[in-house]
Amino acid sequence: MTDAQEHALAVLRDIDACFHRLFEAVDNADETAATPVADPITILRRVRSQIDAALLDQHRRTDDKPLPDGGSCVLQWTPSDTPPRRLVLEPDGDGDKWTRRELEWTGAGWRTCRRDTIRDVAISAPAEPRYPDPVDPPILDTLLALIRGTWTNPDPDVLVFDTLGMTEQGVLVAVDGELRYRDAGSPQWYTVTNEAELSHHLQQKGQPVVQSLSETSLTRQHFTPSPLTDDEG
Template structure:
């Protein structure tokens, strides 16, 4: 990291800390009234800063990458969890261990392993791609959306559409996780364990404001027993 990047990161952390202190004072001054739009905007901005700082921390502190000499390729296939292909040379460099890994929502699962010989690698002379980093875990993603339903435009988790299912949106309403598909007739309460299974079916969700999805608050607030007429 260059010195200018370090200064920018330090400034971002200072801004984040200032936002935190300001919002704490506002909450103490008037804990019952609805927050005005400027305060709500600050809260949304701070949530975005938190996500950026977390991503940077994971990028710089990720200890899951193999030792020097190994080759790692990571990608996000459509509608399935992120994957990694790792080539580890043996101590003498005569053979390599090839491992295929799949993201589970909490870590990497080995789904294939074998030994290969005569490995040849071609790569750009100049660095063009970022280092592989762990995606956010399910626990981290849920931390980002919990407690934000009272915001004018809460953050939600969005699962991409697949061939059998529509785009799905997950919100946290009073600590209850509610899932609704784009063209569905009702929302469903889900558990964290069910989310891990869902990630395997539709891939890693992304963090987005609710306003950027096709759904609104009304899709999640009526009782699921009384909203079959949507």
């Protein structure tokens, strides 16, 4: 990432923090309910969501790699409770045989789960493109960079595993440079000392997303007491 891009991201994060402070100020203002214009909270949250999307899109464009060419067909989807997957069909030189590869996202790249050779391939697709081109999901390092340094914000950014609620939701925060993970129903949090552990969570719960802590069922208090004395959860 260039210096200009780093600066732009830093500015956007500062704006994001300002919006959080505005939320608190508007929440505490008695005259808000009597204001005849559109709900300012709704407007501010809509603007903030656009900033979050811009931040993630910037990282995604930086990390995206070109897809294979040469006539390959790529189908990508995200299951409800597992990481993103791809099905890639690659024709051989004579076009008579194709290599079929099934891949699973690991958080750092694509892992081949199955590979075989197929024949007599027939493909039907809409005449007009209806779906976006497949892109790599943001890698875990990129997502971690988005939540680091936000704990001092009024509403810090966190990584949320299993946003669809298919299993118990897990939340990862960055407190003073330390990564702390907690499942929603767990009595305590634990420190993530090896970031490779997060790949295991990704395989079990699917690709995590960046959300505000207030959008989860957990609060700051769930991550700040000592994990050895946090008996009340």
